Amino acid sequence: MxxxxxxxxxxxxxxxxxxxxxxxxxxxxxxxxxxxxxxxxxxxxxxxxxxxxxxxxxxxxxxxxxxxxxxxxxxxxxxxxxxxxxxxxxxxxxxxxxxxxxxxxxxxxxxxxxxxxxxxxxxxEQISKVRERIESNRLIVSLQDGYQVIEVDQLKFCKSDRGYTTFYLNDGKTILASKPLKFFMEQLPSSKFVRIHQSCIVNLDYVEKYDKSGMVILKCNQRLSVSIRKKEEFLSKLLNK
Structure with missing residues (x-):
């Protein structure tokens, strides 16, 4: 904001x-x-x-x-x-x-x-300075009143809407940040996280199944849509993980 x-x-x-x-x-x-x-x-x-x-x-x-x-x-x-x-x-x-x-x-x-x-x-620049003091397996999200540190291993997926990004964590919590998905995609490890839709990034560690109808089913039974444009990249990373 x-x-x-x-x-x-x-x-x-x-x-x-x-x-x-x-x-x-x-x-x-x-x-x-x-x-x-x-x-x-x-x-x-x-x-x-x-x-x-x-x-x-x-x-x-x-x-x-x-x-x-x-x-x-x-x-x-x-x-x-x-x-x-x-x-x-x-x-x-x-x-x-x-x-x-x-x-x-x-x-x-x-x-x-x-x-x-x-x-x-x-x-x-600010995040870079903070990151020097925080392990690389954490994502730093800027909030109005400071910074929120997210354990990457606990991040199931994140979705964006109108320039905002919501993070969905394994414990059921959600965190809203006023930055687009692209901003965070650059900071997440590409070996684990893949964009399955223009507005969604998923952690491959939480993927239970890929349905040929074009849906990803996570271990928590959450269903996420894979766009046609992102399908090839997603399957390539999933099969070679």
Missing amino acids: IKTLLVEDKPYIRKALISLIEILDKGLTIIGECGSVKEAVTVVQACKPDLIFLDINLSDGNAFDFLMQTETFKYKVIFITAYDEYALKALKVGAIDYILKPVDIDELEIAIDKVIASNTTIEK
């Missing part, structure tokens, strides 16, 4: 931007809307957003006044404005991107993807 704040003095523009963000469905959660520097500073202090969509000209000042007053807080900025003369200045203060009004959904998606990529890079 990326906590997102909209700082724009025109309500109809905020409404349109929210609609586009919802259509893109990139894991952004709107935590507030502001039309002035004063309101925005208060919300940042109270809610500590991860990302701010920031208009240049606000009802009681401008974006750079706001940035000066909140410089001690860590957040990413995407400028949204009707004036392109501010582009260079915006980028100099470290903005992720700069979008001109009216907002184009493709340009918005590119800007949001930059934020996600930036977050992923930082998180991978």
Whole structure:
């Protein structure tokens, strides 16, 4: 989840931007809307957003006044404005991107993807540091309040939905992480884990049977579908395990 704040003095523009963000469905959660520097500073202090969509000209000042007053807080900025003369200045203060009004959904998606990529890079660096102190047979999952360590041997399978991944453990517990399946696939040992569907990874140690109808039956009687595209790779790893 990326906590997102909209700082724009025109309500109809905020409404349109929210609609586009919802259509893109990139894991952004709107935590507030502001039309002035004063309101925005208060919300940042109270809610500590991860990302701010920031208009240049606000009802009681401008974006750079706001940035000066909140410089001690860590957040990413995407400028949204009707004036392109501010582009260079915006980028100099470290903005992720700069979008001109009216907002184009493709340009918005590119800007949001930059934020996600930036977050992923930082998180991978953090996980790398933690991993140095943790055995390699464990998976580290970043949560809002810290890190969850999962014993790889206890992980039966994991499934993704709209950018989130749910881990299903042998003891019946589930853990939800706000990262796509691909992010974790790169960290799991390829000798044990195989992707059987675009949205599912399974631990071969827990596979009881493969049904020719295209279903994997786990030792816990859980049934998972194998996609046609992933069938060959799955069977190859299963038969040669």
